Amino acid sequence: MKPWTVVVAVLAGALALIFAMLDLPAPAFDLLPAVTTHLPASGVEHPVTAVLLNYRAYDTLLEVAVLLLALIGILALGIDADPVAPRPVEAMLSILARLIVPAMIVMAVYLLWAGAHRPGGAFQAAAVLAAGGVLLQLGGLIASWSAPRARLRWSIAGGFLIFLGVALVTGLESTLLQYPMPIAGRLILLIESGLTISLGLILSGLFLLLSRDRKNEAP
Amino acid sequence: MNLTLAFDLLLAAALLWSGWRSLSTPRLSRAIVMFVSFGLLMTLAWARLQAPDIALAEAAIGAGLTGALLLDTYGALRRRQHQENGA
Numbered sequence: 209m210k211p212w213t214v215v216v217a218v219l220a221g222a223l224a225l226i227f228a229m230l231d232l233p234a235p236a237f238d239l240l241p242a243v244t245t246h247l248p249a250s251g252v253e254h255p256v257t258a259v260l261l262n263y264r265a266y267d268t269l270l271e272v273a274v275l276l277l278a279l280i281g282i283l284a285l286g287i288d289a290d291p292v293a294p295r296p297v298e299a300m301l302s303i304l305a306r307l308i309v310p311a312m313i314v315m316a317v318y319l320l321w322a323g324a325h326r327p328g329g330a331f332q333a334a335a336v337l338a339a340g341g342v343l344l345q346l347g348g349l350i351a352s353w354s355a356p357r358a359r360l361r362w363s364i365a366g367g368f369l370i371f372l373g374v375a376l377v378t379g380l381e382s383t384l385l386q387y388p389m390p391i392a393g394r395l396i397l398l399i400e401s402g403l404t405i406s407l408g409l410i411l412s413g414l415f416l417l418l419s420r421d422r423k424n425e426a427p
Numbered sequence: 428m429n430l431t432l433a434f435d436l437l438l439a440a441a442l443l444w445s446g447w448r449s450l451s452t453p454r455l456s457r458a459i460v461m462f463v464s465f466g467l468l469m470t471l472a473w474a475r476l477q478a479p480d481i482a483l484a485e486a487a488i489g490a491g492l493t494g495a496l497l498l499d500t501y502g503a504l505r506r507r508q509h510q511e512n513g514a
Binding site for chain 1: 472479483484487488491492495496499500
């Protein structure tokens with residue numbers, strides 16, 4: 209008897225929410241015309257990329273900072289530097305990783321480049337790179353990270369630093385993250401390239417740091 | 428009823444079902460598999476809503492990366508349990 213009352217209550221609540229949603233008035237202003245009219249000035253042709261990296265670049269800057277902080281948080285938790293016993297890997301998986309990962313890198317570069325005029329962009333390209341990193345680790349071709357060295361640390365922070373640098377320069381020149389029109393496209397490409405590499409490393413780092421087998425836990 | 432509406436309704440039902448199953452199933456491994464399939468169905472839903480950007484990100488991060496992390500955690504948990512039983 210009791211589960212049914214819960215189900216009925218949940219359904220009633222859901223229905224009330226749906227009707228409340230339908231009852232809401234339409235938003236007073238429509239952002240789509242504003243986005244489309246200023247698209248030529250944004251430096252890219254795809255509206256989503258224009259919003260993410262030009263009109264609302266400040267939000268994206270903070271998002272990247274949050275991702276970077278997440279990885280730093282994991283590093284700060286402390287990771288024991290014991291050498292890790294390599295786990296046995298199936299030959300099939302290793303061969304598959306060797307075949308697929310180069311194609312994934314090409315795919316990531318394509319997504320980065322395509323972001324300017326069609327769906328794609330730095331986040332998607334970075335996610336593909338990160339998946340490649342996970343596949344390489346599962347295939348036994350790269351080891352899990354223990355403590356990242358200086359070069360890796362710079363690569364992880366690089367995308368954010370480039371973004372921050374652009375923000376600082378534009379902030380000193382005029383308004384924060386307002387790109388000068390003739391070089392807006394090139395600036396966005398520069399930021400996105402940095403972000404692709406850094407976010408790819410951050411996202412795969414989440415897996416490569418957390419997936420370490422402790423020495424005494426090895427199978 | 429036309430075909431696209433039928434597909435959308437089916438997709439919505441499958442989303443709700445896989446979400447419910449991944450929360451309610453007592454077996455951890457099945458819950459993870461249901462979560463990954465929920466992510467892939469969500470990708471389809473974003474594609475149907477004509478948001479290919481979000482669909483790409485959802486497929487790579489929501490289904491792929493999170494799924495890999497969850498499966499790895501499951502493996503580590505099982506190994507630890509195995510060790511405690513053996514010791």
